[in-house]
Amino acid sequence: MDIRTRLISTAEQLFDRHGFNATGMDRLTAGAGISSRTLYKHVGSKNGLIAAVLNERDRRFHRQVEKDSIDALFGALEAWSAQESARGCLFLRACQETGGDVPEIAEAMARHKQRLRDRIGQIVVAEIGRRDDELVETIQLLFEGATHMAAYRGITTVDVARRAAQRLADAARAS
Template sequence: MQASNDIRARLLDAAEALFDRHGFTATGMDRLTSAAGISSRTLYKHVGSKNGLMAAVLQARDRRFRRRVDVASVDAFFAALETWFAEEGARGCLFLRTWRETGGDVPEIAEAMSRHKAFMQETIGELVVSEIGSRDEALADEILVLFEGMVHAYTYRGEAMASAARRAVHTLVSAARAREPKTE
């Protein structure tokens, strides 16, 4: 069983690197099997199809990302993103890129993307509550937009975009705290 898990892990790692670098459509099965060092039969045995492979890659990436952003503040969230980019690279959101590349028509990919984005919205909403002590959907949406924009701007502008997003988030959170009624 361990060998099977090792093969699957190697396949997912190789596929994620290729999909992230070259895209879903441009990455052929021959390239995938060669990079993972497995036969096409083994690939299909472990994931069933290219769509199944992409869904498995997105699920694994989502689990890694969730662990990375398991933090207690908005600032720590953006700091975790900086670390993510440093370790994983920055080519934009793999979930959105793959979903867009497939036209949103591949159910496994659309579901993985929807699940990941719902998690992001929920996480940011919870961080807003921890920061200001109450729900503020408008603030959560503003932070989500900053997050999404920073993810993409980082790809062509680099680290400075993470710092800019952190400053903007700090400004937004400070303004929201100032609006909160004072309790005595």
């Protein structure tokens, strides 16, 4: 594993477990086994590192949710929560902890959320045979809510959201 990959992987684990503000540069360099000079050479700044972590997480997440049904989408969320963590959305946590005004972090979050919305939009068309922006918004709300509830209620909440989303899609198809 190259230095940048090791740094990003270590940083993601530390940020997810301890938060962005509580994870200092000393902890990051020690965890990755590199010097602070090497860290800055590869990512430029802590905000640059956060953005790199989010972009890598986005890539992995969207590879996992490349599904074509509501059932499979929520199944992917269950698997993601079991594998990665059930601590809520790392993108929203990054924006909250950094105040939401760090451009590279805000852009990473906006891009991630738009990609999720686009995926859900494709699933809605596949499930009901037409576009339905309100249904897309509602399913994304259920998906995001399940992501956060899993942090304190367990991943079984994902199944509740899945069933609700499927009922809404079934009703939209029937109307």
